[in-house]
Amino acid sequence: MRHIPTALRRLVHERAGGACEYCLYPESMAFTAHEIDHIVAQKHGGETTEDNLALSCVLCNKYKGSDVASFDPETRELVAIFHPRRQRWRDHFQIAGSAVAGLTPGARATVRLLQLNHPSRLAERAILIAAGLISVPAS
Ligand SMILES: [Zn+2]
Numbered sequence: 001m002r003h004i005p006t007a008l009r010r011l012v013h014e015r016a017g018g019a020c021e022y023c024l025y026p027e028s029m030a031f032t033a034h035e036i037d038h039i040v041a042q043k044h045g046g047e048t049t050e051d052n053l054a055l056s057c058v059l060c061n062k063y064k065g066s067d068v069a070s071f072d073p074e075t076r077e078l079v080a081i082f083h084p085r086r087q088r089w090r091d092h093f094q095i096a097g098s099a100v101a102g103l104t105p106g107a108r109a110t111v112r113l114l115q116l117n118h119p120s121r122l123a124e125r126a127i128l129i130a131a132g133l134i135s136v137p138a139s
Contacts, residue, residue, distance in 0.1 A: 004036050004048055012036055016055035017137065021084040022064070023100060023116050024134050025057045025124075032058050039083055041066035054084040059121070063114045070113040072105035082110040089137050098126035 013034075018027045020034055027034040037056035040046030043066055056064070064081070072079050082092055083106075092107035093100050100116040102108035111117060128134045 004053070008048070008050060008053065009036055011050055012053045012055050015050075019055070019135075019137070020057035020060055021054040021089070021137075022056055022060040022082065022110065022114055023121070023125075024089070024095075024136065025060075026128070026133050027055070027057070029128060029133060030057055034058070035061045037061050037064065039085060040068055044068060051085050060114045060116075067113060070109040072109050073112050074108055075105060077105060079105040079109050081113060082106055095125075095129070095134065095136065098122045098129060100125075 013027075016034075018034075019025060020027070021037075025034075034055050034057050037054045037060075038046045038048070039052050039054050042048075046052045067081065069078055069080050071077065082089075087106075092104045093102055093111075095101070099122060100111055102111040115121065125134060
């Protein structure tokens, strides 16, 4: 992975409000620092520019890897996964109880690919929601 300049890292952190841009997990509550995700991986031609970077928790980044597409579990169609720079979280997902519900084919594929509703993640999210530490971004 190419070096990401400090100023660009800072911009990505600040823009995300310190929360994972996929699952909304606040970095302040994580055991390990969130990572800078190349939304389109470098091996697919993605560049290290602010419009291709997102803040990601370790788990989301691990499950996403270099993927840019997956299958919608409802239709089985191949679809692009959620793109945090081109799409707004609130237009594609909602919090339902402690689960993340995908509202669009790409969001549903993202929920599954990133395992956003793995039982351990649901348990953690329930605690964070109860503590008022998960908030859906306005933009
Ligand atoms: Zn995450």
